[in-house]
Amino acid sequence: MPTNEDLAELLFPDVTLTIDDLEKRYPARQLPEGAQVTRFAPSPTGFLHTGSLFTALISYTIAKKSGGVYFFRLEDTDTKRTIEGSGDLLIRELAEFGIVADEGYFPDGDKGEYGPYQQSKRRDIYRAVIKELIKRGRAYPDFCTPEDLDAIRKFQEANKILPGYYGDYARDRNLTVEERIKRIKEGTPWVIRFRSNGNHDQKTKFVDAIRGEIELQDNDTDVVILKSDGLPTYHFAHVCDDHFMRTTIITRGEEWIPSTPIHLDMFRALGWKAPKYAHIPSIMKLDHGNKRKLSKRKDPEAAVSYFLDMGYCPRALLVYLMSIANSNFEEWSIAHKSFDLSAFPFSMKKISMDGALFDEGKLNYFGKEVIASLPLNELFAEVSSYAKAHDAEFYARIEKEPEYVKRILNIEKDRKTPRKDYAKYSDIYPLIRYFFRDEWEKIEASGIPFSDKVDRATVKKVLLELSDKMEFGVDEATWWNGVKKIGESYGFAISNKDYKANPSAFTGSISDCAELLRLAITGSTQSPNLHEVLEILGKAEVAYRLGKVAASL
């Protein structure tokens, strides 16, 4: 009588590695008490998803906070969906956010003692474990074709029976070893399925680090663990890899909750201690009044690169995501005047259980706060690298006059309440174009939108006199007094109250006078502090602009 032992040898004659060998090869990690080992394990099927960044941020934070290890594993077992080079893309994008793994897969080679960190290179490990599972009778070769499975499912659906490969519907579950050996020798294609001992009428409980106790129906389906292409399925690879990589807590999307009993079932069958689980909520979006998961295909904001291309500061996105993960982050951040995520006392229990709606308004708020908090040199460096990649025109100007651009970026920056008008780097150039002569010429050519409040002849005279008499190199109060004096001589009320009390007695209020100046210099009724703008442009440039505008009136 042939045994499972014989079956295993027939299936994997070349496998001599054992689970014992593997246990020795990947010894328990020597980590301090409480240190957590976490991981980010994406499949290389495209760009970095916003939800993935969220999960990665949480994994990374848990490891760092506990003095543990955060590693990166590439789950490339789905050869059909794998996109060449996307694993490296993922790493690069993560790196932009400062999320760099302690160990794992890297474009230039693995780092760490628990590798390989790429599932397609772990075939020997999976095969070794599966061989033993077969010997123990906990896994078996299954000969169903896709058509067979389809027929089973159709039958179940038609009869309103729970679909799946389990119990009586697990066609090849109870084949004799002899029969299996015979079919294999005949060359029948096979996959390996896990033999579940579970009872669907019973419950399995596990404690989720975010949700607390979750109770689910026990797994009783015999899932495929080794596909016909020789690669494992996620279910098996997760159990195997996270055991031998000594992961202590699995952070993954909440869509995995329903399959957790399968994983627990396998951990039990292998006699391994299951890790803790933390199922992270998905980030949602409102679509026609309904919440739905951010979609890779439909939503541009599902791609992290969208924010990078838009010029959001990576830290702003990270800070925003952290405010979703732990809503008390905002209070902490304000109290400590800091956006340093590594200093924030992150708590897994404070992660909310339902998916947050992505709120671009709030991202913008953080964007402004973060950019305003950046020291000038850092801001300048970030803006330069953004412009280099996304805005050739702006970048050319930065290259040509770095100090000039720095002065512009520094406007109202060193105050107790710094200027906050850039939510993202792409907001900057359109707002500061007028600082450059040729751009200003274009603005001027299209017509300065003076209001009709003050007649043009007066406007012209005021601008000319301003050009002639305005002081440069003095403090703001002195400069402003000078402007007021000139304004007053043309009938502008220096006090807004006086003006409001009797508008007809004046040419306008002093703000109207300032508006003329502002309009001529910047082309807009809105600008940052005029005095600083004037000082940056310099007397000659201001005189040029004023003269040219006046001449056109």
Place this chain on the structure above:
RNA sequence: GGCCCGUUGGAGAAGUGGCUUAACUCAUAUCCCUUUCAAGGAUACAUUCAUGGGUUCGAAUCCCGUACGGGUCACCA
């Protein structure tokens, strides 16, 4: 359809039986400050915690049902 998870203001949410006349942040509105804007300051914005029952002297907080939303039932992860 089965199973699981969730439901506090426009958004993120605090709150786990009396201290809540429901914190804080964003958004919005109004006002103040002000040479414009961005800020900054102040005020307003849930008579009520999806809903119906129940437990209790007392419930957003505990229990049950219902509704709604999300997820999952692959040789995809």
